[in-house]
Amino acid sequence: MTASASEPDDVAGPPSASEPKGSAGTVADSLPDAARRSDVSYDLVVVGAGSAGLAGAVAASELGLSVALLDSSTQPGGQFYRHPAPTLGAVRPEALHHDWSAFADLRRRLDASGVDHLTGHHVWSVAKETDGTWTAHALTGADGSADAPVRIGARALLLATGAYERQLPFPGWTLPGVVGAGGAQAMLKSGLVLPGRRIVVAGSGPLLLAVASSLASAGARVPAVVEAAGYLRYGRTPRALVTNPRKAVEALVHAAALARHRVPVRLRSAVTEVHGTDRVEAVTVSRLDRDWRPVRGTGRRIACDALAVGHGLVPQIELAVAVGCSTRALPDGTLGLALDALQESSVPGLWAAGETGGVGGAELARAEGELAGRAIAARLLGRRTGVGATAGLRRRRDRMRAFADVMSAAHAPGPGWTGWLTDDTDVCRCEEVPAGRVREAVAELGARDARTVKLLTRAGMGWCQGRMCGTAVSCLAADGATPEPPSERRPFAVPVPLAVLAALDGPLDPTPASDGPPDPIPASDGPTDPVPS
Amino acid sequence: MARTPIGLVGAQPDPPFEITFDGRPVPALPGQTLAAALWGAGILAWRTTRDGGRPRGAFCGIGQCYDCLATVNGEPNRRACLVPARPGDAITTQEGHGHDRLGV
Numbered sequence: 001m002t003a004s005a006s007e008p009d010d011v012a013g014p015p016s017a018s019e020p021k022g023s024a025g026t027v028a029d030s031l032p033d034a035a036r037r038s039d040v041s042y043d044l045v046v047v048g049a050g051s052a053g054l055a056g057a058v059a060a061s062e063l064g065l066s067v068a069l070l071d072s073s074t075q076p077g078g079q080f081y082r083h084p085a086p087t088l089g090a091v092r093p094e095a096l097h098h099d100w101s102a103f104a105d106l107r108r109r110l111d112a113s114g115v116d117h118l119t120g121h122h123v124w125s126v127a128k129e130t131d132g133t134w135t136a137h138a139l140t141g142a143d144g145s146a147d148a149p150v151r152i153g154a155r156a157l158l159l160a161t162g163a164y165e166r167q168l169p170f171p172g173w174t175l176p177g178v179v180g181a182g183g184a185q186a187m188l189k190s191g192l193v194l195p196g197r198r199i200v201v202a203g204s205g206p207l208l209l210a211v212a213s214s215l216a217s218a219g220a221r222v223p224a225v226v227e228a229a230g231y232l233r234y235g236r237t238p239r240a241l242v243t244n245p246r247k248a249v250e251a252l253v254h255a256a257a258l259a260r261h262r263v264p265v266r267l268r269s270a271v272t273e274v275h276g277t278d279r280v281e282a283v284t285v286s287r288l289d290r291d292w293r294p295v296r297g298t299g300r301r302i303a304c305d306a307l308a309v310g311h312g313l314v315p316q317i318e319l320a321v322a323v324g325c326s327t328r329a330l331p332d333g334t335l336g337l338a339l340d341a342l343q344e345s346s347v348p349g350l351w352a353a354g355e356t357g358g359v360g361g362a363e364l365a366r367a368e369g370e371l372a373g374r375a376i377a378a379r380l381l382g383r384r385t386g387v388g389a390t391a392g393l394r395r396r397r398d399r400m401r402a403f404a405d406v407m408s409a410a411h412a413p414g415p416g417w418t419g420w421l422t423d424d425t426d427v428c429r430c431e432e433v434p435a436g437r438v439r440e441a442v443a444e445l446g447a448r449d450a451r452t453v454k455l456l457t458r459a460g461m462g463w464c465q466g467r468m469c470g471t472a473v474s475c476l477a478a479d480g481a482t483p484e485p486p487s488e489r490r491p492f493a494v495p496v497p498l499a500v501l502a503a504l505d506g507p508l509d510p511t512p513a514s515d516g517p518p519d520p521i522p523a524s525d526g527p528t529d530p531v532p533s
Numbered sequence: 534m535a536r537t538p539i540g541l542v543g544a545q546p547d548p549p550f551e552i553t554f555d556g557r558p559v560p561a562l563p564g565q566t567l568a569a570a571l572w573g574a575g576i577l578a579w580r581t582t583r584d585g586g587r588p589r590g591a592f593c594g595i596g597q598c599y600d601c602l603a604t605v606n607g608e609p610n611r612r613a614c615l616v617p618a619r620p621g622d623a624i625t626t627q628e629g630h631g632h633d634r635l636g637v
Contacts, residue, residue, distance in 0.1 A: 088547075089546050092543040096542060143612040176588050179591065179592055182593065185594075193573045219541070279578070432584045463599030464597060468592075468598050
């Protein structure tokens with residue numbers, strides 16, 4: 001149902017508990033295909049049910065908007081709060097989590113709200129219609145292969161699509177047993193499995209500490225945590241550290257766990273080679289100089305049967321980039337969305353929260369989601385945002401954003417990391433493009449950017465659309481100069497069967513979910529046409 | 534008792550069932566993905582690449598890298614890290630693009 005704009009309560013007032021539960025949405029997998037093909041409309045569509053999306057959806061719903069929360073997973077929580085399915089009967093899911101109570105609280109609010117949580121929805125595109133409303137296009141099913149694509153209309157859109165892990169290639173990184181650090185964490189959190197018994201954790205960023213302590217707590221031997229950066233850069237900005245004590249506490253909790261399990265942490269070091277024929281048998285760890293160049297003669301071999309590796313996270317922003325949202329370069333060389341003080345993007349009617357604006361963690365994501373949900377309600381209900389109620393949220397958001405930028409700068413890859421690559425190291429995993437071919441495209445054929453490298457070598461043209469090789473190709477294309485951040489420009493956020501595209505005809509019907517045709521959002525200036533890919 | 538993921542979260546799962554990988558039985562717990570069941574059995578690779586014929590399995594664990602593509606019940610290119618295991622599922626090592634029968 002849609003709240004009318006004449007209701008007197010201020011948008012920042014207490015949540016209304018008397019809203020009846022919306023019924024326009026259907027949970028994927030619970031209805032026959034034919035029923036799921038119907039187009040439905042809401043006040044707000046939220047993409048992503050992690051910390052930011054959950055907070056935004058429940059906040060907007062509590063203020064009276066009809067909300068659909070679309071998520072690819074079957075359970076809320078996103079990656080940070082990923083947890084076992086109920087049939088696995090985990091009595092203590094919090095044992096694999098930091099700050100589980102915050103998620104439990106969001107889940108309670110979701111259950112008590114009128115939000116339609118649509119699971120198994122993989123949004124592949126969002127489009128702004130001529131009347132100013134939005135359409136979200138989604139595939140359905142666990143991996144998007146169910147024969148029931150859907151289109152969902154909304155007056156406003158909140159993108160809370162999170163992030164994926166950044167990888168920097170090295171010899172042997174395609175061997176089975178080499179997994180993403182976040183990947184090992186994800187498989188452990190939801191599937192209760194480990195990739196091996198002796199797992200080296202390597203790369204850069206605070207996630208490594210969390211991953212290593214999880215793996216060790218779950219019974220793995222962790223011979224070493226290998227961190228490419230030092231942690232000294234954090235000390236250059238004492239203000240951000242002092243004003244974010246919870247981050248320090250979190251780091252100490254992980255450090256204590258590592259000490260308890262006798263896991264050594266090696267700073268300014270990297271895994272520069274993986275050994276094994278069909279799976280990981282050992283890794284070589286080398287010291288790095290200030291520019292992340294491996295120091296000759298420092299390589300030490302560590303026996304292990306798995307390696308969990310990652311270099312921080314990359315905001316997942318292609319849905320927004322495809323409709324022309326402005327981005328900002330982040331200190332670590334990735335792109336985040338450029339957002340205003342109330343989380344709105346440069347495209348009116350499209351808000352974003354959480355890692356999409358720059359990676360900063362679950363607590364920041366919750367604050368931004370809540371802020372966005374309130375701002376959207378204020379816009380759609382035609383009321384002034386309750387300044388008093390959002391001021392505190394905004395202050396917390398700004399404080400945590402400042403820390404996020406410090407963290408991003410501290411773990412930015414040094415230019416010397418490409419010294420790990422041999423010419424036959426695959427850079428692009430999907431298309432099996434080795435570093436030598438990329439270097440040839442740059443040195444011999446004149447490629448100066450990742451797009452040209454892609455056209456000449458196919459690097460970034462495969463299934464993952466350059467997510468795994470994007471950073472590496474950008475760095476190699478820059479040839480020693482400062483690399484351009486990977487553009488995150490992908491016309492389709494997930495692979496879409498041609499049959500789904502062929503079936504895209506007919507208008508979007510407004511549905512009983514709203515009281516009549518949706519009103520366009522009051523226009524503001526700024527380009528809204530999709531940018532041609 | 535050895536520390537295990539199951540012990541850590543105090544899991545009391547529903548009874549396991551069987552899936553197969555290239556014909557050999559693999560136990561799966563209800564609620565695990567195909568990739569989790571395979572990892573649980575020590576299997577880390579279930580496809581070979583198009584060009585080099587190299588083994589690959591789950592890498593990113595969250596459906597973004599497409600390394601974990603498998604042929605499931607005869608259907609190629611299913612992301613094993615996302616698809617829940619069901620009793621009797623037959624996973625077969627996917628050779629290359631998995632569409633050999635199309636003759637492309």
